[in-house]
Amino acid sequence: xxxxxxxxxxxxxxxxxxxxxxxxxxxxxxxxxxxxxxxxxxxxxxxxxxxxxxxxxxxxxxxxxxxxxxxxxxxxxxxxxxxxxxxxxxxxxxxxxxxxxxxxxxxxxxxxxxxxxxxxxxxxxxxxxxxxxxxxxxxxxxxxxxxxxxxxxxxxxxxxxxxxxxxxxxxxxxxxxxxxxxxxxxxxxxxxxxxxxxxxxxxxxxxxxxxxxxxxxxxxxxxxxxxxxxxxxxxxxxxxxxxxxxxxxxxxxxxxxxxxxxxxxxxxxxxxxxxxxxxxxxxxxxxxxxxxxxxxxxxxxxxxxxxxxxxxxxxxxxxxxxxxxxxxxxxxxxxxxxxxxxxxxxxxxxxxxxxxx
Amino acid sequence: xxxxxxxxxxxxxxxxxxxxxxxxxxxxxxxxxxxxxxxxxxxxxxxxxxxxxxxxxxxxxxxxxxxxxxxxxxxxxxxxxxxxxxxxxxxxxxxxxxxxxxxxxxxxxxxxxxxxxxxxxxxxxxxxxxxxxxxxxxxxxxxxxxxxxxxxxxxxxxxxxxxxxxxxxxxxxxxxxxxxxxxxxxxxxxxxxxxxxxxxxxxxxxxxxxxxxxxxxxxxxxxxxxxxxxxxxxxxxxxxxxxxxxxxxxxxxxxxxxxxxxxxxxxxxxxxxxxxxxxxxxxxxxxxxxxxxxxxxxxxxxxxxxxxxxxxxxxxxxxxxxxxxxxxxxxxxxxxxxxxxxxxxxxxxxxxxxxxx
Numbered sequence: 001x002x003x004x005x006x007x008x009x010x011x012x013x014x015x016x017x018x019x020x021x022x023x024x025x026x027x028x029x030x031x032x033x034x035x036x037x038x039x040x041x042x043x044x045x046x047x048x049x050x051x052x053x054x055x056x057x058x059x060x061x062x063x064x065x066x067x068x069x070x071x072x073x074x075x076x077x078x079x080x081x082x083x084x085x086x087x088x089x090x091x092x093x094x095x096x097x098x099x100x101x102x103x104x105x106x107x108x109x110x111x112x113x114x115x116x117x118x119x120x121x122x123x124x125x126x127x128x129x130x131x132x133x134x135x136x137x138x139x140x141x142x143x144x145x146x147x148x149x150x151x152x153x154x155x156x157x158x159x160x161x162x163x164x165x166x167x168x169x170x171x172x173x174x175x176x177x178x179x180x181x182x183x184x185x186x187x188x189x190x191x192x193x194x195x196x197x198x199x200x201x202x203x204x205x206x207x208x209x210x211x212x213x214x215x216x217x218x219x220x221x222x223x224x225x226x227x228x229x230x231x232x233x234x235x236x237x238x239x240x241x242x243x244x245x246x247x248x249x250x251x252x253x254x255x256x257x258x259x260x261x262x263x264x265x266x267x268x269x270x271x272x273x274x275x276x277x278x279x280x281x282x283x284x285x286x287x288x289x290x291x292x293x294x295x296x297x298x299x300x301x302x303x304x305x306x307x308x309x310x311x312x313x314x315x316x317x318x319x320x321x322x323x324x325x326x327x328x329x330x331x332x333x334x335x336x337x338x339x340x341x342x343x344x345x346x347x348x349x350x351x352x353x354x355x356x357x
Numbered sequence: 358x359x360x361x362x363x364x365x366x367x368x369x370x371x372x373x374x375x376x377x378x379x380x381x382x383x384x385x386x387x388x389x390x391x392x393x394x395x396x397x398x399x400x401x402x403x404x405x406x407x408x409x410x411x412x413x414x415x416x417x418x419x420x421x422x423x424x425x426x427x428x429x430x431x432x433x434x435x436x437x438x439x440x441x442x443x444x445x446x447x448x449x450x451x452x453x454x455x456x457x458x459x460x461x462x463x464x465x466x467x468x469x470x471x472x473x474x475x476x477x478x479x480x481x482x483x484x485x486x487x488x489x490x491x492x493x494x495x496x497x498x499x500x501x502x503x504x505x506x507x508x509x510x511x512x513x514x515x516x517x518x519x520x521x522x523x524x525x526x527x528x529x530x531x532x533x534x535x536x537x538x539x540x541x542x543x544x545x546x547x548x549x550x551x552x553x554x555x556x557x558x559x560x561x562x563x564x565x566x567x568x569x570x571x572x573x574x575x576x577x578x579x580x581x582x583x584x585x586x587x588x589x590x591x592x593x594x595x596x597x598x599x600x601x602x603x604x605x606x607x608x609x610x611x612x613x614x615x616x617x618x619x620x621x622x623x624x625x626x627x628x629x630x631x632x633x634x635x636x637x638x639x640x641x642x643x644x645x646x647x648x649x650x651x652x653x654x655x656x657x658x659x660x661x662x663x664x665x666x667x668x669x670x671x672x673x674x675x676x677x678x679x680x681x682x683x684x685x686x687x688x689x690x691x692x693x694x695x696x697x698x699x700x701x702x703x704x705x706x707x708x709x710x711x712x713x714x
Binding site for chain 1: 495509576597612616626628
C-alpha cells in the first residue's frame, strides 16, 4: 500500500446494489487515483470474488468481514441500537480510530448520519452535521446543503449550515468571500416560512460571518449560480436535488428523441458526436454524485443509493479529495476561530456542549 | 366580438413587465385562438398605444381603466385591504360577475390568491385553493400542486389537494383513474415530516378517493412521470418548479456550448436544425407557463412574473382551455358528489362551511 494517498473505508453492503457496485466503483476510482487504498466492510464471501476480478484493486485493498447490514428502511434510532457490528458502523469506526481517512456509504442516509455523528462527533460549534453537495451551475458550481440529513431545521440550524457552507466554500473551494443565501419561495423579505425568515435575520446580524450573506434565492438560482452556497432544510434540499436529477434525465431523453427523429438529425449527430459525448458527461448526474456531511470531525461521504459504479466512483473521489486537501483540519480551525469570536451569538452552542452532544 | 370563444380578463399591470408583455401576449394568443376576446384592466394611457400596434387584437378587446396596481412585494392582507380598485382585483371581479370566463395575472401570487378566494370563493368541500401546473414528463405530463400559494400545509390541506388534483386529472385531462402521490424525501413510509405522513394515512383511509393513491414519490418522479398527480406544500412545490426551470435552462446552455464548440459540431447542428428547433420548443419553460388555482369557483390563472409574451401567451391559452372545457362545472360537480359521499370524512369540511370561509 502506498502511504501517500488517502485510505478509504467503504461500506460494501450499502445502497441498492451492495458489493456489485462498490467494488467495481473502487476499481474505477483507483484507475484515476492510483495512490488510493481501500478497506471494504461487509460480507467477505460476496466481496472476495468481486475483488478477484480486479487484481490491481485487490493489491491495495483489505476486507473487514461482517455479515451485519443496516437495512435501507430502518429508523436511525434503531440502526444506532442494533447496528453496532454493521458494515456501515465498522467503516465509520475506521475513520474514528484513524485507520481510514474517510468513509463512503450508499446506505440509509439517516442511519449513516446518526452513526457518524455518534462516532465522529460534530466539530466545535456545530450541533448537527449537514449533507452537502456540489451542483453544476451556469458559471461553475454551487454548494447546496442540507440535502436530506435534517428534515426539520429551525433557524439556529439553518444559520449553522450557512456558516458551515461558507467555511467549506472558503477552505475547500478557495473562494475568499463566498456568497451565501437561503433557499426560499421568493426573494422579497416577507416571503417564506418562519424558519427561513428568522434564519435570515440571524445571519444578517452575525458580526463575523465567513462569507457575504445575500438573503434569499429561489430554486432556479441554484442552476443560475447566483451564489456560491445555497442553504435549506433537508426536506426541501432533498427534493431540489432529486428534481434536478429528474429534469436532467428528462432533457437527455428529449435530446435523444430529437436527434433520432430524422435521417438529417442522425447525420448531424454523427458529425457532432465529439461535442455530444462531452455534453453527455456534463449532463450525467453520476458525475455529481456524492454528498459530504459537513460539520463532522471526520470525512464521511454519502453516495446515492441507486447509483451504479460510475456514480459511486464519484463519491469515492470526493472523499479522497476531502482527505487529501486536509478539509476537516481547515474547517475545524476556522470554526474554532469563529466560535471564539462569537461566543455570545445566540444559537451558536458553546464549544464544549457541541463536542459532547 | 365573437360569442363562441372565451372572454379573458387580463390584469395588464401584473408581472415584471406589465402591459408591454401582456398586450403582445394577448395578440399571440389570439393568433392561435381567433375566437378569444379580452378585457384589459390597467392604465389606459399605457395599454392604448400598445393595442394600437395590434389592430386585430384591438378589434376584440376593451380596456377597463384603473391606475391602481397591486405591488409585487405587498402582503396579501394589505392587498385585500388596499387593492379594491387595482387592476388585479377588477379583473377578478369580472369573473365573479360573469363578464369574463377567466382571469389571468402575472402579479403577486399571494395577493392574487387572497383576492380570488375572497371574490370567487372556494368550491364546495375545499378550504384553500391550490396553485397547480402541468409539468412535462418522460411519458407525457403530470399535474403538480401546490406551487406556492400555500406555504404551510397541514395534512388536511394536503389531502384536499390530492382530491382536487385527482378530480382535475379526471375532468380536464380525461384520465379515468389518475394515480396520485405525495412528494417526499423517500418512498419508505417512515420518511418525511409529520404532515406528509399524516396526509398519506388520511388519503389511504378515504373510501371514495377519485383516483389511485400511490403513497410517496421523490423529486425525480415528477420528470419520470411515475404518477399523474404530485401533491406537496407550496414551499416545496414552488422550489421544485423553480429548480425545474433552472435545470432546463442550464441544460440548454450546456447544449449550446457543446454544439458551438467545434466546426464539426456546428455543421452537425445545421443538419439537425429541424430536430433542434423542435427540441428547443419542448425544453422551453415558456411553453409550460401558467398555474391555475384549483378549488376556486371561477377560472384564475397565474403567469410567472418574469415571463415574456410567449410565456404569458401560454397562461392565456391555459385559461382559455379551462373555460372552454367547462373545467369548473365538471370539478364542482365531482367535488359535490364527493362531499356528499364523504360527509363523515375528517378534514373534509362540510359544504356549507367551505362556501362561507
